[in-house]
Amino acid sequence: MVGGSALLLNTMNAWGMGIASQAVAPPQLSGSGKGKKIVILGAGLAGMTAAYELAKLGYDCQVLEARHFAGGRCQSARKGFALQELGGETQHCKFDQGQYINHGPWRIPLDHQSTLYYTRQFDVPLEVMVNENDHAFVYMEDAGPLSKQRLRGEQLKADMRGHVSELLAKSVKGGLLDQQVTQDDQMLLLDYLKHEGALEGPELQYKGRSGRGYAVNPGAGLVAGTPSDPLGFRDLLAAKVGKVYSAVQDFPMHGTMFQPVGGMDQIAKAFEKRVRRHIRYGAEVQSIRQNAEQVLVTYKDAGGKVSTIGADYCLCTIPLSVLRMIDTDFTDKFKTAIRGVAYAPVGKIGLQMNRRFWEEDERIYGGHVLTDLKAINTISLPSTGWQSRKGVVLGYYHYALDAIEVSALSPAERAQFALDAGEKIFPGAYRSSFENAFSVAWHRVQYNLGGWAEWTDDGRKDAYPTLQEGEGRVMLAGEHLSYLTGWQAGAIESAWQQIEKIHRRAMA
Amino acid sequence: MVGGSALLLNTMNAWGMGIASQAVAPPQLSGSGKGKKIVILGAGLAGMTAAYELAKLGYDCQVLEARHFAGGRCQSARKGFALQELGGETQHCKFDQGQYINHGPWRIPLDHQSTLYYTRQFDVPLEVMVNENDHAFVYMEDAGPLSKQRLRGEQLKADMRGHVSELLAKSVKGGLLDQQVTQDDQMLLLDYLKHEGALEGPELQYKGRSGRGYAVNPGAGLVAGTPSDPLGFRDLLAAKVGKVYSAVQDFPMHGTMFQPVGGMDQIAKAFEKRVRRHIRYGAEVQSIRQNAEQVLVTYKDAGGKVSTIGADYCLCTIPLSVLRMIDTDFTDKFKTAIRGVAYAPVGKIGLQMNRRFWEEDERIYGGHVLTDLKAINTISLPSTGWQSRKGVVLGYYHYALDAIEVSALSPAERAQFALDAGEKIFPGAYRSSFENAFSVAWHRVQYNLGGWAEWTDDGRKDAYPTLQEGEGRVMLAGEHLSYLTGWQAGAIESAWQQIEKIHRRAMA
Known part of the structure; x- marks a missing residue:
């Protein structure tokens, strides 16, 4: 890993990785899916998009969701939200009522018209997410003559x-x-x-x-x-701090950026409300088999009972990081393709502050404080609740080795790590305003095992098109099957593309 | 007047004229104003700031307001709002419920901590006003090889x-x-x-x-x-379109920009709620006199009845464009100073559209479409109600000769003028989506007679400090007595400064 401002630039690239999306509305499908059964694995945005659209066509949709709530990575941590990372202690979010952190996706670019299609359809109110704020600090420790200064x-x-x-x-x-x-x-x-x-x-x-x-x-x-x-x-x-910015924000980071009022999970909830009747919660997929007539999915429910569902088609939206460990009768070629992509280690932490010192003392309203402080990258300030009393700050957003290292810490240690860094940038205020924290290391989260798929150029040439095709009665969908990896739009547009294929086959 | 992109740049300069404010809180005044009477002329933001702060100190405040509502230029036009310009027909705003245009001030820069002080004190909810949107069009007719193109x-x-x-x-x-x-x-x-x-x-x-x-x-x-x-x-x-932007937004136009949720007049209403008991509405000042003991203000009420109020001090926030026509016993020097500043001709028009075509068709979410189309300057798109059905577009925002020329048109003609221009930039959508309009030409509005004070360098040296001093028992306040002319912060900070002087004298 490189240090200094180069590190920051890597971060900027990682932010920009997903670029923009093309599709603006679901495929216009004619005919009826009546009498056809689809089992959808995973009630994230890809799975729920498919269930919502296919159910409208008359398909009998059954969604298996391992968790007890829908949304996949589209989560917001707020009072009552709990998370136990693999091998870790359970964190119970203790934020005040009304406070939250979008520890999964947190931005909706204007280019992601697919995501915006559903926020509009489902009347999910949006507000501006301040993604660019030139008044926010740039704080570098490795910037020669400008080191350790709070530049704007x-x-x-x-x-x-x-x-x-x-x-x-x-x-x-x-x-x-x-x-x-x-x-x-x-x-x-x-x-x-x-x-x-x-x-x-x-x-x-x-x-x-x-x-x-x-x-x-x-x-x-x-x-x-x-x-x-x-x-x-x-x-x-x-x-070298001139390189923190460039002529324009690269795609899809330019304004206007949005977030749902009240948390990103408002999108998950809006979907869930419409497809809940199709979802079987706490259903952990054990195996996927298919034969000439049908696909058979075995799952274990919360009580440990194992059941099997048969269907005409299966749309599997399980992250490849998880799917690779599930017992399937896919061909070796397909299995190799599934293993052909790495998943990003990603960590975020929300820090509830009892005073919005960044607004009151520094006049920074939203946006990102950029820094080369190890494993911090950005301290991002909330774009909601302007001038109110408290707020939840994103204390770090890191990837790769940084994410792996920090994820080895306990939740309390992660908070201390974030506070140590923040205190350097907001001395006297950061630590003293801190109340409680909620952190996630996505690579340690069961059923995700990573933030998003990270395709190499080789993987895009080889494994990617194989997975795109599906195998037999099983099709795959999710952000991993898009050029919008790490974005909700990738999940939605991938689902749109795959249900069109399924429908075409079902109608044939 | 110059044409082409130079015109646009003038506009940008005019936008940036007010620059930023310094004061972040009202003066800390000790002692009591009990037994002292202050007559405040005008219930705009300057007058109401003074009334609010002085009443807290125990002063007996009487505010005379010519209109039947408070706020001065801090207005929002919405269903039921009516305006009759001098010599013009009465416009009744016909926007749908929930739609409005901020035809006076429409932006709160982060640097205007004085304005933000009161939105915070009074719990006026804010939302981001998208003041910079690189995805919005730049449309120039006089741009050589790039003329008549919808550039972004x-x-x-x-x-x-x-x-x-x-x-x-x-x-x-x-x-x-x-x-x-x-x-x-x-x-x-x-x-x-x-x-x-x-x-x-x-x-x-x-x-x-x-x-x-x-x-x-x-x-x-x-x-x-x-x-x-x-x-x-x-x-x-x-x-020459590169000059539409520069390295950074000049002060105070940089992000994060705010607007009150529901209209700028929420600030006026928040003040009014707290000082209403001190305001006499429909009271048009006729004369100002003073002697060794007191200041005497004569006013005419809505019924035509003329009364006189005596007070220890008078804080006059009446725009100089209006004050110059009021009968006073100021010295000639003071009267000359009052006449020493011009007021800006300024026009705005709100166009209610039955469809947010700029979002749906063009993916422009808020911000300004910049153009050299005569007397348009900007078509600004609403920063609220994202993805909802209707919206009110600011169809032009012009100054100087443009404002004078267009203000000679009837309200209906002004709307047609704005639609003709907008249709060039949004062909097929602008005119067909139009429902109704509300326009203002501030130089034709009684009790304002202009958008804001436009000081020359000479005026700043000579007339300005004279007015700043006040005369006898009369002090002046308003945006015109600040380096933040045209901004609410100018009015508020000017009031802060002058009440401190008044209090000092009252305590002496």
């Missing part, structure tokens, strides 16, 4: 772009680019650079700008405001 | 910064800046430029990036997504 994103953007604009503008004016750029274009370019970089005077100098913040803000009476001084170009270069 | 902000940002980064990176690699930048810094700079501009390969070329949008979005199954091609550098330069 707007300072980095204004100053880096200001200095770079000045450099280029002076080069143009000095005739250094006369071979590269026509005289007319030079004039247009200078005009652009002056604006982009807020360059002043005939010297085209960058001397700071209001967008980076004032030293003393303007106000009433005779307070016209005192400008602030820019960070130095060489310091910024040496610190 | 993210395309302009990605492509301009990509091309400029490529140009500078190649110049550095080609040794053109060897005299200007050390070899070490060149390496760091190249590293930054590659990231900022998404430069690819050893040639450091900008070939587009995901953040500018895909041609075909990635999705489920085998849909990996098809990248989109960037706009050409020379076209972008010739179009």
Whole structure:
């Protein structure tokens, strides 16, 4: 693993991994599924999408869900929510009424029209999730001359772009680019650079700008405001913090970003309300078999009783990390494909704070505090309950080795780990405001064993299309069968695609 | 007036005129105002702030308000709201229940802690006002090769910064800046430029990036997504559209921006609820006189009856555009100072649409469509009611000559004017979705006669400090006595400053 700002950039890439989605509505299917039985494994968003759409067509849908609630990874931890990681103690969420953390998916990009299709259909109210906040801190320990400073994103953007604009503008004016750029274009370019970089005077100098913040803000009476001084170009270069941002947010991280009012699980609940009658809860799949006539799924219920369901088709949305351990009669090729993808170790922690010090003291309203503090990556601030008393902060969001290391800690130790880091960025406030925590390490969560599928290029070429095809009467669906891995849209759109195939076969 | 993109930039500057505020809480005043009487002229935010704070100190406050409701310019037009501009017909707002337009102030910047102080004190719920949306269109008619295209902000940002980064990176690699930048810094700079501009390969070329949008979005199954091609550098330069944005949003336009849930007038109502007992409505000030003992304010009530109030002090928050026409015994110097500031002609129109086509068809969720279409400047999309059926669009927001010209039209003609423009940007949807409109031309609104005070540099030096001092027992307050003109924070902070002076004198 790399350290410093490169680490942060890896994080940014991981955030952006899912990119955007294409499908905007479920397939328009005609005909009737009457008399056809489908067993759907898993009541996450993929499974519930399939059950909802296929039941409308008349299919007899039976969803087997190992947990006692639906939603899969679409969860929100709030008072009463409990989680026992494999080999760990049970955490009971102790947040105050109304407080929660979206410890699974937490963002709905505007490009994910499939997810937005259902929030609209199901009247799930949305609010803006502040995914970009230039007023939030960037705090780096390994940033040379700018180490351990609470910089603001707007300072980095204004100053880096200001200095770079000045450099280029002076080069143009000095005739250094006369071979590269026509005289007319030079004039247009200078005009652009002056604006982009807020360059002043005939010297085209960058001397700071209001967008980076004032030293003393303007106000009433005779307070016209005192400008602030820019960070130095060489310091910024040496610190490498300019790379925290780029020209635009990469897909699908650009605004407008949404979250459901009251927690991401409002989406799961909206689905569940509509398909609950099809779901058998506490049903843990033991085996999948098929023959010429049907597919047979054996499952164990909460009481330990083993039963078998027969169906015409099976749509299996179980994560491949779990499916690989289930007894099936898939071909070796298919089994190899299932094992052909790794699942991301991912960890998150929610910290309930008794005071919104980030708003009250620092005027940071939502968004992400970016840092290279080990295994923290981001401290993300809630985009709801503005100006209210308490709030739940996302204390870290990490992947890979970081996630594995921190997941070895007990819940209490994880909270201390997060507090140690946060206290460096919000000294005097972070630890003293802390009330209680709820953490998850998705790779240690039974029935998930990872945050999301991480395909390699080779896997995409080989295993991926094999799994995409399904085998016999069994089709697979989930975020893992999409180019939107780690996103709810991947699960939904994958289900849309696979039910279309199932329906086509059923109608044949 | 200039046309083309320069017009747009003027608009951006006008938006940014108010910059940020300094004061975060009312002055801590000790002692008692018991037995002292203050007459406050105007129940806008300045007047109500003063009444609220002074009444807490025990002052006998009497607020005279010409209108039959409080709030001043802090208004929201919704069903039942009526407005008759001077010399115009009465508009009755016909929006559906729940729909509204903030035709006065519509944004609360995070820097305006004074405004946020009261939304917090008064439990006025806030939501994010999407003030920056790179996915919204930029539509220019005078942009050379890019005229009449529906560009997206993210395309302009990605492509301009990509091309400029490529140009500078190649110049550095080609040794053109060897005299200007050390070899070490060149390496760091190249590293930054590659990231900022998404430069690819050893040639450091900008070939587009995901953040500018895909041609075909990635999705489920085998849909990996098809990248989109960037706009050409020379076209972008010739179009001058790169100047629509700059390195950062200038103060105070950066995120996070807020609006009260349910309309800006929720702030006015929250104040009014707390100071209503002090307000005399329908009381139009006729004259202001003072002598050694007291200040005497004569006002006419709705029935035409003229009365006089005597008080120890008067805090006059009447806009200077109106105050200049009131009979006073101010000195000539003071009267000249009152006349020393112009008020901005400003117009806005709300258009109720029966379908949120901007969300459904174009995936634009809030933010501003920027345009050089005459007298439009921006079409701004609602930041509330996401994915619901209807919405009220801000059809134009204009100033100066544009505002004067359009204000000469009847309300129905103004709506047609706005629809003609909007239809060019949203063809087939804008006009057909339109239901009804509500417009305001603030310079034609009685008791305001302008949007806000527009100080010149000379005025700030001369008239401004004179007015700031007040005269005798009369003090002035309002956005016009701040460096936050046009913002609610200016009114509030000005009131804070002046009540402190009044209290000091009263205690002396």
